[in-house]
Amino acid sequence: MKPLSSEQVAAFKEAGFLQLKRMLDPGLCEQALDRLWAALPANSRMRRHDASTHVGPFPADEESRDPLHIRAGYLWQLRECGTEPLLIELAYSPKLLAVAEQLLGEGMLAKPTVGGRPMGSEGPAWPGGPTDPAITDGIRGIYCTRPYADEDRSVERDRGHTDGHPFHLGLVGLLADVPPNGGAFKVWPGSHRRLYPTFQLQYDQPRLPYYDHLPRHKGIVHTPAYLAELERVMEDTEPVDCWGERGDVVLWHHRLAHMAGHNTSSVMRQAVLCDFSRTDLNHRRMDPPQANMWRDWSEDLQVS
Numbered sequence: 001m002k003p004l005s006s007e008q009v010a011a012f013k014e015a016g017f018l019q020l021k022r023m024l025d026p027g028l029c030e031q032a033l034d035r036l037w038a039a040l041p042a043n044s045r046m047r048r049h050d051a052s053t054h055v056g057p058f059p060a061d062e063e064s065r066d067p068l069h070i071r072a073g074y075l076w077q078l079r080e081c082g083t084e085p086l087l088i089e090l091a092y093s094p095k096l097l098a099v100a101e102q103l104l105g106e107g108m109l110a111k112p113t114v115g116g117r118p119m120g121s122e123g124p125a126w127p128g129g130p131t132d133p134a135i136t137d138g139i140r141g142i143y144c145t146r147p148y149a150d151e152d153r154s155v156e157r158d159r160g161h162t163d164g165h166p167f168h169l170g171l172v173g174l175l176a177d178v179p180p181n182g183g184a185f186k187v188w189p190g191s192h193r194r195l196y197p198t199f200q201l202q203y204d205q206p207r208l209p210y211y212d213h214l215p216r217h218k219g220i221v222h223t224p225a226y227l228a229e230l231e232r233v234m235e236d237t238e239p240v241d242c243w244g245e246r247g248d249v250v251l252w253h254h255r256l257a258h259m260a261g262h263n264t265s266s267v268m269r270q271a272v273l274c275d276f277s278r279t280d281l282n283h284r285r286m287d288p289p290q291a292n293m294w295r296d297w298s299e300d301l302q303v304s
């Protein structure tokens with residue numbers, strides 16, 4: 001018995017994402033939050049059970065740029081736990097694996113390594129640059145967005161992006177309830193089908209190395225077609241805010257435009273992020289986008 005109906009699989013193909021209720025074990029969610037809060041330095045003004053202390057950015061003296069445990073502005077990202085048994089058990093549960101395998105092919109899912117190197121172990125890709133999320137033996141980590149407080153950023157325009165590292169299927173799982181506009185995860189439906197053909201490679205994005213004398217030329221190389229199509233998506237597509245309750249997840253296609261979302265609620269967004277990949281990613285990643293963008297996915301999905 002497959003966990004997803006053919007309608008759900010077809011909906012994922014069409015929209016590029018799928019929201020599923022109660023997919024994470026609530027007990028493990030609570031333990032993941034225990035792990036998160038235990039990592040917060042004792043001198044922090046934030047208190048787990050006093051939501052009023054979660055509001056606003058980290059004060060300067062509480063900030064950390066350690067890629068294994070980032071606390072900066074409104075972001076709190078704990079990556080050091082990404083290969084611990086608890087987080088692997090949470091994100092690679094039999095229930096979630098069954099869904100991921102239905103989409104990506106039975107027996108085709110790359111497995112994490114408990115006790116392996118978590119994302120952030122390698123440090124940033126260049127000075128001041130991002131950490132490469134592809135370099136991990138486990139999940140991405142626990143990602144939080146503190147509420148904006150009275151700083152009114154609701155008028156800011158939503159701006160989606162696609163991720164530059166190779167994977168197939170993203171997972172955002174809510175460890176605690178996140179209300180609408182709480183920064184859960186925002187997606188632009190259907191954008192994966194429009195953006196996928198504009199890349200040079202099926203999964204990767206070419207990067208330029210960092211040179212001190214060329215500080216502007218760092219980062220990911222986008223094709224003009226990609227930039228133009230992303231602009232059109234931002235103009236003509238209404239994003240969907242994937243808010244929900246503890247244990248709810250959203251699964252999303254790797255070329256889907258998305259953003260964490262502005263958190264204008266009064267609750268901190270606490271979520272687990274994970275990327276599922278197929279075991280043949282390192283061969284297939286050499287290919288350009290395919291005429292059939294679902295070539296590497298399950299037969300189940302291809303016939304839906």
Ligand SMILES: [Fe+2]
Pocket residue numbers: 161162163258259
């Ligand atoms: Fe992203």
